[in-house]
Amino acid sequence: MRLSKFDFHAPKTISEAIELLQSKGPDARLMAGGTDLLMKMKHGAVKPPCLISLKSVPGLNAIRFDESAGLTIGATALLSEVAEHPDILRHYPTVAQAARATANVQVRNMGTVVGNLCNASPAADNPPIHMAMRAVVLIEGPGGKRELPLDEFFRGPGVTALLPAEIVTGLRVPRMPVNAGTAYHSLSARGKLDCNAVGAAVMLTLKGKICEDVRLFISACGPTPLRGRKAEEMVRGKELTEEIAAKAGAEAAEESLPITDLRASADYRTEMVAVLTRRVLKEACQMALTSQPA
Amino acid sequence: MTQKHEPGECRCSRGLTRRGFLSTVGAGVAVASAAGKLAAQPAASQGADVLPSAEMTPITLNINGRTHRLLVEPRWSLLFVLRERLGLTGTKVGCERGECGACTVLMDDLPRYACMTLAVEAQGSEITTLEGLMRGEELGGVQQAFVEEDAFQCGYCTPGQIMAVEGLLRAHPEPSQEEIQMGLSGNLCRCGAYVHIFKAAGRAAQLKRGQ
Numbered sequence: 001m002r003l004s005k006f007d008f009h010a011p012k013t014i015s016e017a018i019e020l021l022q023s024k025g026p027d028a029r030l031m032a033g034g035t036d037l038l039m040k041m042k043h044g045a046v047k048p049p050c051l052i053s054l055k056s057v058p059g060l061n062a063i064r065f066d067e068s069a070g071l072t073i074g075a076t077a078l079l080s081e082v083a084e085h086p087d088i089l090r091h092y093p094t095v096a097q098a099a100r101a102t103a104n105v106q107v108r109n110m111g112t113v114v115g116n117l118c119n120a121s122p123a124a125d126n127p128p129i130h131m132a133m134r135a136v137v138l139i140e141g142p143g144g145k146r147e148l149p150l151d152e153f154f155r156g157p158g159v160t161a162l163l164p165a166e167i168v169t170g171l172r173v174p175r176m177p178v179n180a181g182t183a184y185h186s187l188s189a190r191g192k193l194d195c196n197a198v199g200a201a202v203m204l205t206l207k208g209k210i211c212e213d214v215r216l217f218i219s220a221c222g223p224t225p226l227r228g229r230k231a232e233e234m235v236r237g238k239e240l241t242e243e244i245a246a247k248a249g250a251e252a253a254e255e256s257l258p259i260t261d262l263r264a265s266a267d268y269r270t271e272m273v274a275v276l277t278r279r280v281l282k283e284a285c286q287m288a289l290t291s292q293p294a
Numbered sequence: 295m296t297q298k299h300e301p302g303e304c305r306c307s308r309g310l311t312r313r314g315f316l317s318t319v320g321a322g323v324a325v326a327s328a329a330g331k332l333a334a335q336p337a338a339s340q341g342a343d344v345l346p347s348a349e350m351t352p353i354t355l356n357i358n359g360r361t362h363r364l365l366v367e368p369r370w371s372l373l374f375v376l377r378e379r380l381g382l383t384g385t386k387v388g389c390e391r392g393e394c395g396a397c398t399v400l401m402d403d404l405p406r407y408a409c410m411t412l413a414v415e416a417q418g419s420e421i422t423t424l425e426g427l428m429r430g431e432e433l434g435g436v437q438q439a440f441v442e443e444d445a446f447q448c449g450y451c452t453p454g455q456i457m458a459v460e461g462l463l464r465a466h467p468e469p470s471q472e473e474i475q476m477g478l479s480g481n482l483c484r485c486g487a488y489v490h491i492f493k494a495a496g497r498a499a500q501l502k503r504g505q
């Protein structure tokens with residue numbers, strides 16, 4: 001199975017990559033790990049005349065953690081590196097878990113977290129938890145640098161808020177607030193190995209037993225990962241009892257917009273949104289409780 | 295299954311033999327200019343220059359401890375180059391779209407799919423293929439374990455399974471059952487020999503520890 005012909009560029013700096021994107025026009029494609037892009041090219045879905053690999057840009061694969069600034073994941077940091085990074089395992093366990101839940105060993109050794117976001121599949125594993133944790137996309141383009149909250153980044157299946165010739169250089173994830181907990185669960189046809197049939201991620205912050213703040217995101221049930229606002233309202237300002245968790249699950253199912261496709265039927269998805277929402281809320285609450293000083 | 299090789303000799307059937315090289319390039323002039331470019335290029339970097347789609351580009355690959363220089367199109371996968379240009383047919387062609395694991399090789403000790411890796415991007419990495427696990431005439435530990443545990447039926451997925459286990463054991467010399475299953479999650483076996491494959495992975499870990 002041959003790929004269609006393309007010119008291959010391996011720029012050494014981001015500005016070179018931006019210039020290339022400008023001069024080569026909209027059909028040129030950026031490539032990180034290529035696990036999504038090369039697959040689409042093999043299927044003949046896209047035939048870019050020019051590929052611009054980001055892998056030769058030094059330092060773009062860095063993962064940095066800073067007590068105050070939080071976590072920065074560079075554009076070419078591998079899924080496997082994020083899944084195993086000691087600081088991420090310690091301070092962002094659910095971020096590591098989502099990276100580990102993506103694909104399989106080989107794909108995690110090739111693909112990137114940022115590529116997973118830029119591909120903008122509504123079923124992708126990494127967006128929901130990063131959205132819940134208020135991650136910010138770091139962007140560089142012809143107009144300079146800008147930052148965008150990840151929950152404003154997705155515009156539709158395969159469509160992002162990136163302007164022409166813009167590049168995502170990394171992702172910044174703020175530190176988890178004190179007394180906060182996070183959780184992510186997904187279901188898919190092949191165990192945890194393929195894209196989700198449905199997924200849910202949450203970050204919630206407690207004051208005593210009361211849930212002060214909550215951010216819930218559902219994946220694979222709409223054109224982009226969706227925020228479960230009504231479910232959040234059900235939880236905010238209350239103690240997370242079984243009953244409240246169940247009601248929040250029902251609200252999230254109500255809010256989701258699933259379709260039937262080869263991964264699952266719309267009915268199944270709707271039911272599972274309720275189940276997963278309940279599960280992630282309880283799990284995050286548990287994490288927040290155990291992190292509180294006694 | 296094996297042949298004896300002199301150190302430094304290219305073991306591939308269609309590697310950098312004079313005939314293979316010339317037939318790949320087609321013209322002596324191109325060989326000369328390619329050789330010039332090769333010399334100017336540090337092995338580990340690809341340079342920012344464009345590699346045009348229509349031209350053959352000289353690259354250097356480090357495979358099983360040996361350096362191979364050859365000309366490739368940017369769109370050629372590492373899988374294609376290993377099999378069709380270097381004659382290293384231990385790496386198998388399955389789905390060619392990153393689903394089955396038949397093409398698994400190690401790049402800097404990490405298992406990856408050769409079908410989804412561009413050959414031009416494999417420069418600078420130490421690539422290990424099934425052939426590289428042989429110790430002279432003898433089978434490597436993982437290969438030996440697959441034989442002992444009868445870990446195959448048709449055998450088509452076996453090279454990929456072996457490379458995935460090799461990669462797993464390089465990172466985790468004493469893997470748990472769960473780590474073995476996760477480590478092999480990118481390799482399908484249509485014959486369903488999984489139970490034996492998982493056993494072989496455990497046995498390989500023992501053999502590698504000299505037990």
Ligand SMILES: Cc1cc2nc3c(=O)[nH]c(=O)nc-3n(C[C@H](O)[C@H](O)[C@H](O)COP(=O)(O)OP(=O)(O)OC[C@H]3O[C@@H](n4cnc5c(N)ncnc54)[C@H](O)[C@@H]3O)c2cc1C
Nearest residue numbers: 032033034035036037103111112115116118124125168194
């Ligand atoms: C067998 C298999 C199983 C998979 N399973 C899963 C799974 O379980 N869950 C899941 O979520 N995904 C899965 N995937 C999809 C894929 O592996 C992931 O989405 C991966 O993280 C993509 O990263 P990449 O670096 O390979 O992206 P690439 O293919 O390099 O890029 C993806 C897209 O993003 C663009 N892009 C990349 N980097 C940038 C950047 N810095 N700035 C702007 N645009 C950019 C590219 O132009 C391209 O359009 C699977 C893929 C395979 C082959």
Ligand code: FES
Nearest residue numbers: 388389390395409
């Ligand atoms: S041939 Fe590469 S994964 Fe199937």
Ligand code: FES
Nearest residue numbers: 447449483484485
């Ligand atoms: S032994 Fe036949 S595919 Fe695995």
